[in-house]
Amino acid sequence: MRRFIALSLVVAGVLVTSPPAAAGGGTLIRRTSYGIPHVLADDYRGAGQGLGYAFAQDNACVMAEIVVTLAAERSRWFGQENEASDLHHQRLNQSSVVERQLARGPSKQAKDLVRGYVAGFNRYLTEKGLPTACRAYARPITEIDVWRRVHQVAGLTGSEGFQEQLVSAQPPGSAVTAPARVATERPGSNGIALGRDATVPGTGMVLGNPHFDWDDTWRFYQHHLTIPGELDVSGAGLYGVPVVNIGHNDRLGWTHTASEAQTITLSKLTLVPGDPTSYVVDGKAHRMIAEQVTAGGTTRTLYRTPDGPVVEDDRALQWTGTTAFVLRDANHGNLQVVDQWLAIARARSVSDLHKALVRHQALPWVNTLASDATGTAYFGDVQVVPHVTDEQRTRCDAGTPIGLVVLDGSRSDCGWGSDPDAVTPGRLGPGRLPHLVRRDHVSNMNDSAWLANPAAPLTGYPSIVGDVGTERSARTRVGLDMIGTNDFTLSTLESAMVGNRNLTAEQGRAAVVAMCQANPSLPANDGQLVDVRAACAALAAWPGTGDTGEAGRGAYFWRSFLALTGRPGTSLWQVPFDPADPVRTPRGINANDPGVQRAFAEAVRMFAAAGVAVDVPLDAVQQYEGIPIHGCRGPEGCFNVISVPGPPRPDAEPGIPHGTSFVMAVELTGNGPRMSSMLVYGQSADPASPHHTDQARLYAKKQWVKGEFTEREIAANPDLSVRRLR
Template sequence: MPTRLRQLVVAAAVLFTAAASLPAAAADDRGRQERPSHGGLSAVIRYTEYGIPHILAKDYADLGFGEGWAQAADEVCTLADGFVTLRGERSRHFGADAAADGSLSAARTNLTSDLYFRGVRETRTVEKLLAEPAPRGPSRKVRDMMRGWAAGYNAWLKQNRITDPACKDASWVRPVSELDVATRGYAIAVIAGEGRFAETISAAQPPAGSATATGSPSARSARTPDAKAVAEAAFDLWGEAGMGSNAVAFRGDTTANGRGLLLGNPHYPWEGGRRFWQSQQTIPGELNVSGGSLLGTPAISIGFNAHVAWSHTVSTGIPASLHQLTLDPADPTTYLVDGEPEHMTKRTVTVAVKDGAPVTRTQWWTRYGPVVTSLSSQVPLPWTTTTAYALYDPNAVNLRFADTSLGFSKARSTDDVLKSLARHQGIPWVNTIAADREGHALYTQSQVVPRITDELAARCSTALGRTTYPASGVAVLDGSRGDCALGSDPDAVRPGIFGPARMPTLKNAPYVENSNDSAWLANADRPITGYERVFGPVGTQPGLRTRGGVEDVAAMAERGGLTVRDLQRQQFANRAPAGDLAAQDVARACAALPGGTATGSDAKAVDVSEACGVLKAWDRTMDTDSRGALLFDRFWRRLTQQVPPAQLWKVPFSVADPVRTPHTLNTDAPGFATALADTVAELRAAGIAPDAKLGAHQFVVRGGERLAMPGGSGRLGVWNVLEPTWDAAGGGYTEVPFGSSHLQAVGWDDGRCPVARTLLTYSQSSNPDSPHHSDQTRLFSGEKWVTSRFCEKDILSSPKLRVVRVGEHR
């Protein structure tokens, strides 16, 4: 070992031993006394294989410093771009009409994004939440981590030269503050609520002809919203979040050694500000956890320690509600509550624009939240002289996610996970699945949703809400009635949300699994019922990914004797349940077509005879060497778009058999033969053979190397989800913007160290010049894993060990 490295390793060991000898509280006090917030922060970072940092620090501020430094080293351009978004300065640097950064809100243009985030900044929304006492606001430990993260990021900028071409020499790469870090956490919390409505929050204006109008549509031209269209738009808005996941935990009596097992498989963007990033965080005697953090956040979001492992899946809970306002006929910016007028709050926001004059817009806010005028571009919610709609997002006062995650990081059991959820109540839009060393398994939908009970919805829904709530869980309440206020549970940390006693939860079933359907089928033999509709439906048809996942994990649990290796096999089984259900029917109907031809949507006859045999022989997987997988994938996408769900299957869904129904493809449905013809014609035009191997046409290019990608679309029911971009001219699926991301298969043996395998599918760094830009992506291509180095002996024995001491002053 080189002398300098040996010295750093010894220094790290001394730090570890010295800090471990201090009581946690004493170490915390000493850190605050000896290193005030203006300087002196430092950490030791031990890098092992694939650039994974193991951050060793004496207290939470130092830990945040190391985390901020290491994230900047890997992702400085992605992070800096996100901070431009959070400051509301995209128009100033990149132009008002350019496409917005879609990772932190649903704004379509930079101008709309800036108007929303400038409004957050100018109203001091995040500062007010930072000032709240814990647990309503962040704890001192989390504040220290945020402050340290900002200092670490800034120190890296000061001491290093940016090589990433995405932001090299860019003027918009600037130092950040604790407020910037907190605002990033805020944006993540509201991304499924206010963040979804950024466009309409900034566009909503009083009707034309009123004294306060600024060019909005005439009240006479506004139509009453169609209830069915609103319900469908609400389902689309929150039912397909652009994020997803699978996770399963197994109870000890299903495993080989009686200890729990957890497989986490979140499906997140492969690019931009919602990427995961791996690290281990250690404060000796206080904290030791490994996992993935969402970029720009200081705490581990999903991960494991020596006692417990957890993951998240995007839930079916509706994180916001609508309130229909009755307006004062003389003033459409005044609404009535119990007959008494309340004036909307007018927020005027000005945004600087590159090569242009500043743009000023007005936003209108109520006691419930901002006025909104649409659910989508196709479904307006008109602001007329008599009616308007306001959005209530309880996560708009939620900076508690980091404390909840920190509680998980320190947990010693699944009960401790529940305690953290109960104390902080900071999970905004996900379920939690966990397992522990003692063999316990946990599923809970403990998230922040509006306190909409079924009784309240029945009593207070408007005519529109009486359609939307049963159909989608989206409440539209009568905002003119004081008795329709959301109220408060006695165990809720804030009014207007449910307390932990009301959350759908299942403890210690043989398995608990979620694939973004409702809590109902977390375990098919022990269905969860009795929760309010706002959390999700009961007794409705699950998606194919849930059906396939439950089939797989139930069979695993019944077989028993499970190990981490079984979790690894499940992740890369790449089974396509849609193929199991339908491929044989498709092949049979294909072979029966007269003359082996079908008519495409362009009215041309297409010879599909070769496809029949390919589909019959297909192995029903999305492995890279699977022949027929690409053909079926392209066909299934077309078929499910053209044939309504009610006509797709001959045997309908049965609530008595929810995992195995519906089944038997209806090959007589209008559109079946057309979908087959169009698929064959598409592949032929692209020069792709029907029996081509999937990996030849589902790939990414990294450093000039083509890497075949295993897995498939969630609409096929595949566990290992990829939602790739189709480019026929480029050879098929040529990039993966979204899919499996931070994978972890975790168990425990009789030793002190967890038995864990991990994989960050898109690798640690977005910088194409980094050695860690594609190394784990290459592993993913080969369905290989990284063996986690959690314990000291494993970290120090890494052949790739590189130890760096980082500080504010070097």
């Protein structure tokens, strides 16, 4: 029998004393400052109900858009430019992949959580009616809608990112034009886990800093779920998925970063001469599977093999009379992520966490960084990875160098293998995937696992998991430098996060300023001389950070200039990359290189053409609802990533497309967790909500929200409100 502690709350001036869950009937939703819901329930269904209700209060229209997207109805409501999305999702829906995987399990707890989430969301709609802003397309949601969202999240960096290339793949002679492969900002993150040797109090600490699109449907929602004796987890999860993706319990904190491990492979098919929809494997001809898909007012026949759908772009992956390409996604059908994140939430130590990752092996495309109350830090890339060994990559290489694994599809021995410890056949087993336990620190800033801790390099793993001995990004190098040999407190960890260091500026601004002061006119790419004195003065006065206000004048010009230095023939660095010194190299901008000087002149020209002053402050180009947003781009060597590109365009808006979203700094002590957070764009995507910009204003001032985890902390919140769902 569960033991419940009494809870005393003051609600609208009335003292309410009740047990913490359904002993008095129902689920409690306690909202604290900034609209953060703390859901207290007897079971998983109740926890899901409370979360679904709270999320509907804040973001019913965003969920309606998610549902419309996954139901393949975007074209109807948002325009014909959504045809590719509709065809892609209708194809998935026709395949019944979600329904088939549901029949095989997730667990009862996971299903109850989703069932409750749907009930809570729909209850809010029943009580309040459909929101006016989305009444035309909003409807009550179903469990299948939520499980489709789970599947979409699992495939985010796989097939979900190749929608146009998948639904436009057609045999030669088709009127459908193959799209270009367009590079976009992919999910990224910074993660630092500190052990007892790296913290002043000898505790464990975690800094989580995911970088996601700020588009409404890919935001994070902050929440706290409690089932006494079963689950007590606080943090944030992606919209529409009823779990905590990044967070903490009373003994363990964790975060994720986007992994360099590849979760998809391509197979290059050899086609039967004269028949572009038939292919040869081991000398035997096979016909592709034709699928007729109708969505968005378009009917199209799409093709696949048992390994996956045919994919095409207008460059390396063209479907010709002799070859075609198939995309195989290891996360196709992955609904186990809900159980995986529940298992992480229930883990009480780094050891428990690793066992949970090995037991489920369902994380879709992320590394995990964690620390616990014993001061033990952990890094692991134990996730879903296709079973492709280095021997197989060499033997089966199809000769298509596009940055992805492309295997010879004409040989059956070039398909995915399997390991005996793999949870699902076709994947690398946990024994082939890197993990590291330390007393000092581990980190990841989206490079491979190699330098999770430079003192203990991770090597010897299949190359599909990530490379070793190669240049690390400027963001990785600044992160490792921030950690250094520092002993952290929670306060200094917070300060490091928003310090807005810019590594390239630290290493090269002085040299560039000296160069342009000595050369007030520099040649552009066409040889014409450009007056660069104003830009030079702006950089001379700029302190070299990603801060806003007067300190931000010159920051945007630096970003724009640096973006132009990557052209062929430019030797940017004075000290090139040295694999024996990967944390400190490359370094020092080679300001005397002609290519660097031309880039400087071209940047001045672009600012003039766009009508933008070279000393424009970051405030003018990085805004959320008119609020200046500090931070800078990863390639500049910035930890606090705000991905506003440069050089400027005349039609550019000052919005934030991608970057720092939910930030969590947590210390795990013997007396419980101490946590600070920032959800930069707030709990609600609705501009009318008081929680749409409240945290952005805090972020602009580098202020944090103090986490409330215990019943006493929640009850003491001055903005507490309570809703009971019976």
